[in-house]
Amino acid sequence: MSNTEDLLALTHVGEDPSKYMGSVTPPIFMNSLHVFDTVDDYFAVDIFKDQYYYGRASNPTVTILEKKLATLEHGERAVVFSAGMAACAAAILRICKTGSHIICIKESYGPVQHLLNDFLIEKMDISVTYVDGKKLSDFEEAIRPETDMIILESPTTLLFSVIDLEGVAKLAKAHGITTYIDNTYSTPIFQKPLDMGIDIVMHTLTKYIGGHSDLIGGVLISKDKELMEKIMVQRDWFGGVLGSMEAWLAIRGLRTLDVRMKQHYETTLKVTEYLEKHPKVKQVYYTGLKSHPQYELARKQQSGECGLFSIEIDGDAKTTAKFVDALKIFERGCSWGGFESLAIAYTYNWTKEQCDFLNVNQSIVRLHCGLEGANAQIADLEQALAQI
Ligand SMILES: *Cc1c(COP(=O)(O)O)cnc(C)c1O
Numbered sequence: 410m411s412n413t414e415d416l417l418a419l420t421h422v423g424e425d426p427s428k429y430m431g432s433v434t435p436p437i438f439m440n441s442l443h444v445f446d447t448v449d450d451y452f453a454v455d456i457f458k459d460q461y462y463y464g465r466a467s468n469p470t471v472t473i474l475e476k477k478l479a480t481l482e483h484g485e486r487a488v489v490f491s492a493g494m495a496a497c498a499a500a501i502l503r504i505c506k507t508g509s510h511i512i513c514i515k516e517s518y519g520p521v522q523h524l525l526n527d528f529l530i531e532k533m534d535i536s537v538t539y540v541d542g543k544k545l546s547d548f549e550e551a552i553r554p555e556t557d558m559i560i561l562e563s564p565t566t567l568l569f570s571v572i573d574l575e576g577v578a579k580l581a582k583a584h585g586i587t588t589y590i591d592n593t594y595s596t597p598i599f600q601k602p603l604d605m606g607i608d609i610v611m612h613t614l615t616k617y618i619g620g621h622s623d624l625i626g627g628v629l630i631s632k633d634k635e636l637m638e639k640i641m642v643q644r645d646w647f648g649g650v651l652g653s654m655e656a657w658l659a660i661r662g663l664r665t666l667d668v669r670m671k672q673h674y675e676t677t678l679k680v681t682e683y684l685e686k687h688p689k690v691k692q693v694y695y696t697g698l699k700s701h702p703q704y705e706l707a708r709k710q711q712s713g714e715c716g717l718f719s720i721e722i723d724g725d726a727k728t729t730a731k732f733v734d735a736l737k738i739f740e741r742g743c744s745w746g747g748f749e750s751l752a753i754a755y756t757y758n759w760t761k762e763q764c765d766f767l768n769v770n771q772s773i774v775r776l777h778c779g780l781e782g783a784n785a786q787i788a789d790l791e792q793a794l795a796q797i
Contacts, residue, residue: 411598411667414480415481415597415598415667416667418477418480418481418663419477419481419663419664419665419666419667420664422476422477422480423472423473423474423475423476423477423480424473434660434661435469435470435473435657435660436469436470437470437653437654437656437657438468438469438470438653439653439654440464440468441463441464442462442463442464443461443462443463445462456641456642456645457638457641459472464650464653465644465645465648465650466641466645466650467641467650468650468653468656470653470656470657470660471489471650471651471653471656473656473660474487474489474651474656474659474660474663475487475488475489475628477660477663478597478612478618478628478630479630481597481598481663482592482597482601482602482603482610482630483601483603483604483632484603484610484630484631484632484637485631485632485633485634485637486630486631486634486637486638486641487628487629487630487637488628488629488630488637488640488641488644489614489626489627489628489650489651489656489659490626490627490628490629490644490649490650490651491625491626491627491649491650491651491652491655492613492615492625492626492627492649493591493593493611493612493613493614493615493625493626493627494520494521494524494613494627495627495647495649496611496612496613496627496628496629497521497524497591497611497627498524498649499629499640499643499644499647499649500589500609500611500629500640501524501525501529501558501560501589502643503636503639503640503643504557504558504587504589504609505529505533505535505557505558506533506557507533507534507535508534508535508555509533509535509536509555509556509557509558510535510536510537510538510553510555510556510557511525511535511536511537511538511556511557511558511559511560512537512538512540512548512551512552512556512558512559512560512586513525513537513538513539513540513559513560514539514540514541514542514560514561514562514565514570514572515539515540515541515542515766515767516542516562516565516566516567516568516570516767517560517561517562517565517591518562518566518591521560521591522539525537536555538551541570542561542570542572542577543570543571543572543703545573545576545577545580548577548580548581549580552580552584552586556584556586557586557587558586558587558588558589559577559581559586559587559588559589560589560591561574561577561588561589561590561591561607562590562591562593562594563590563594563600563602563710564594564595564696564707564711565594566593566594566717566745566775567694567719567755567767567773567775568694568719568767568769568773569694569695569696569701569718569719570703571696571703571706571707571710573706574590574602574605574606574607574710575605575606577607578605578606578607578608579606581608582606587608587609588606588607588608588609589607589608589609589610589611590602590607590609590610590611591611591612591613592610592611592612593611593612593613593616593617593746594715594717595711595713595715596612596617596618596666596670596715597610597612598666598667598670598712598713599670599711599712599713599714599715600710600711600712603630603631603632605710608631608632608633608636609629609630609631609636610629610630610631611627611628611629611630612627612628612630613626613627614626614627614628614651614655614659614662615627615744615746616744616745616746616747617662617666617669617670617673617715617746618659618662618663618666618746619658619659619662619746619747620662620665620666620669620746620747620748621658621662621747621748622744622746622747622748622749623658624655624658624659624662625655626651626655626656626659627651669780670713670715671713672780673714673715673716673778673779673780674697674713674714674715674716675783676716676778676780676782676783676786677695677697677714677715677716677717677718677778678697678698678714679783679787680776680778680783680786680787680790681693681695681697681698681718682698683787683790684720684790685698685700687790687794688723689722689723689724689732689794689797690720690721690722690723690794691720691721691722691723691772692720692721693718693719693720694718694719694720694721695714695718695719696711696714697714697718715746716745716746716777716778716779717745717746717775717776717777717778718775718776718778719755719773719774719775719776720773720774720776721769721770721772721773721774722772722774722797723772724772724797725771725772726754726756726757726771726772728772728797729754729757729771729772729773729774730754730757731796731797732774732793732794732796732797733752733753733754733774733793735792735793735796735797736752736789736790736793737789737792737793738750738781738785738786738788738789739751739752739776739777739786739789739790739793740752741753745775745777746777747777747779748779748780749777749779749780749781750776750777750778750779750781750786750789751776751777751779752774752775752776752777753774753775754773754774755773755774755775756769756770756771756772756773757771758771759771
């Protein structure tokens with residue numbers, strides 16, 4: 410059962426129909442600027458108090474979304490961006506400087522590693538240590554005097570490893586290091602990292618929060634109000650604000666987030682339990698399964714699971730691709746978190762070096778169970794597995 414506070418955030422928090430002629434849904438404020446009666450009125454604007462002057466700084470529809478997301482994550486303030494990656498980049502640029510050292514888990518989202526490896530290391534002389542992260546000592550051993558940030562994701566979204574969030578937060582605090590987590594997998598419904606001591610939570614809105622595969626967006630949330638106000642100003646300088654149309658779509662997505670997440674969880678448990686017994690499936694990676702090596706830690710930190718998981722096919726890369734190509738309900742595509750089921754032969758074209766980095770082979774398929782129901786999904790997987 411989700412708590413009342415969460416359910417009210419999804420439905421009503423941040424909204425005031427009396428301000429919009431009783432309209433039950435808020436308007437999409439499609440304006441780039443606001444106008445004023447006097448010069449003094451213009452200069453009196455305080456963007457931190459829901460006052461507006463220019464759309465790059467903020468917009469009333471954007472504020473409604475930010476209030477909901479801050480409430481859901483138990484933060485003081487949320488700041489939304491034009492993409493999850495814009496949010497991630499904003500957090501790194503806020504926390505780090507030239508010469509900073511970052512500890513990042515090896516299984517973090519690929520584009521984050523590109524941002525670090527192919528841009529920040531070179532341009533800002535930032536150094537990065539990648540750690541496995543399943544043991545606290547992995548972090549402890551990597552800490553240096555110049556370590557400013559720890560980048561986490563839990564569960565991770567290819568091999569579904571779980572990080573001890575309270576443990577890492579405590580360790581980081583003792584060393585004055587800022588902790589950041591990509592909480593997209595769990596959504597704020599199933600995991601609240603700020604309550605476990607993590608400093609900054611990031612979500613891509615593109616996945617479950619949007620929920621309908623029709624928008625790109627991201628958000629940062631923290632209990633540190635001052636930090637978030639700095640990030641809000643920084644967003645104004647970089648210009649990566651979320652558009653009001655996208656903000657409105659995310660508000661609409663939130664209305665059903667709780668019921669959708671429960672359905673994804675229930676369905677995906679059935680599907681993964683089926684796959685676990687299939688002779689052509691070597692391994693299922695899903696933290697909802699009792700067979701997952703970190704099942705207990707997942708249960709301690711997460712109150713539920715989403716629709717994303719991976720399997721290892723008992724066969725080579727070509728056989729794996731044949732299975733994926735034979736799927737009908739599961740369409741081939743790289744996102745997740747929407748209404749639709751998806752599959753991708755994730756490691757199909759990986760080099761040996763890429764495979765060795767995560768200790769995997771080329772037979773990993775990542776699947777997302779959408780809302781078509783477990784019967785249709787299992788039947789589809791069964792017919793595709795029968796073809797290899
Ligand atoms: C998709 C994704 C992102 C990036 O989000 P965008 O909105 O596409 O920038 C970040 N983290 C995870 C885990 C993702 O799956």
